[in-house]
Amino acid sequence: MKKKYLLAPGPTPVPEHVALEMAQPMMHHRTPQFSAIFAEAASAAKYLFQTEQDVLILAATGTGGMEGCITNLFSPGDKVLAVNGGKFGERWGKISQAYGMQVVWINVEWGQAVDPAVVKAALEKEPDIKGILVQASETSTGVAHPIEELSKLTRDRDDLLLIVDGITGLGVFDLPMDKWGIDAMVTGSQKALELPPGLALVALSAKAWKFADQSKCPHFYFDFKKEKKNLADKTSAYTPAVSLVIGLRRVLKDIQEEGLENVFKRHDRLARATRAAVQALGLKLIAPSAPADSLTGVFVPEGVDGAKLVKSLRDDFGVTMAGGQDQWKGKIVRIAHLGYIDTFDTITAIASLEMALKKHGHNVELGKGVAAAQEILLEAY
Ligand SMILES: Cc1ncc(COP(=O)(O)O)c(C=O)c1O
Structure with missing residues (x-):
């Protein structure tokens, strides 16, 4: 006999009571019963994100949420700054390049956090940069980047967004979205949310929603405006990950209680x-x-x-x-x-x-x- 312990930074263990709740018989997603669960989960997620804004629940891994941020907020040719201090910072830049954005790379030695002064200097040199893309926690190196400091560079400008990959940060340490003025934040279900992989949660600031109105980047599945409209009707644009959403509601309740x-x-x-x-x-x-x-x-x-x-x-x-x-x-x-x-x-x-x-x-x-x-x-x- 060998008991197994899962102590990697995602996927993480799923609590037994959450697994049991997700094991209930499948229900149809276009029903008042599921809509109530979906709306409850989306509303509880605001507590996790520390935001008054909508939190979109997408059937995707975290990378899907990241990709959605790029394709919904920017247009091909736009300039974005990617903090590249590890595997996931590099991913921000690669996604942006895949959709034709110009990437200003800020390369950071692995194991180090980005210096906000370096970002500030890059913004001064290239004032047409429209977004800072960064990880709250760069999982490949175990580094926490200084999100609050970076937010001071963006929050008083209406032409620049701070986009945070909170996939291993949210629900781990303090990332008060509204208070700091984070413009977009993403997480995934298989990290601090104690669920199996398969959900990406994304919230946008009012400023970011204005960017979404201007974006000319092609996208179909990850259509944040469409998801926001559906969320108002307590549903999602496409079939939601029903079992995971049931689990999400449970975990968010647990987080609220703790x-x-x-x-x-x-x-x-x-x-x-x-x-x-x-x-x-x-x-x-x-x-x-x-x-x-x-x-x-x-x-x-x-x-x-x-x-x-x-x-x-x-x-x-x-x-x-x-x-x-x-x-x-x-x-x-x-x-x-x-x-x-x-x-x-x-x-x-x-x-x-x-x-x-x-x-x-x-x-x-x-x-x-x-x-x-x-x-x-x-x-x-
Ligand atoms: C910081 C960070 N960003 C992005 C990802 C990618 O998430 P996913 O594998 O769910 O697409 C991960 C996954 O480990 C991560 O830790």
């Missing part, structure tokens, strides 16, 4: 505990200066093959974490804190990492990381 502030504190505690643990083990953090609370990444020690370590954690120990992508392939391990993850999942992550490192020839003092984490995790009790 309170966003407590949700953020939980992620912060698990992240701090993990950072303390890996440092006690002498491992080097991949994002030492601006770590996101969604995940903690560490470099594997010299002499240990990171890809083999991650495979061994999964196949020998039953613990799925994530390895590295692109330039960090085989070099890092990423441990998730987002979603339905708690104290003893975090202990499992650290204990299994210690054991796997020892099995792979690295001399670690077993329990040293666990003890460092426990000191911090005790704060919750």
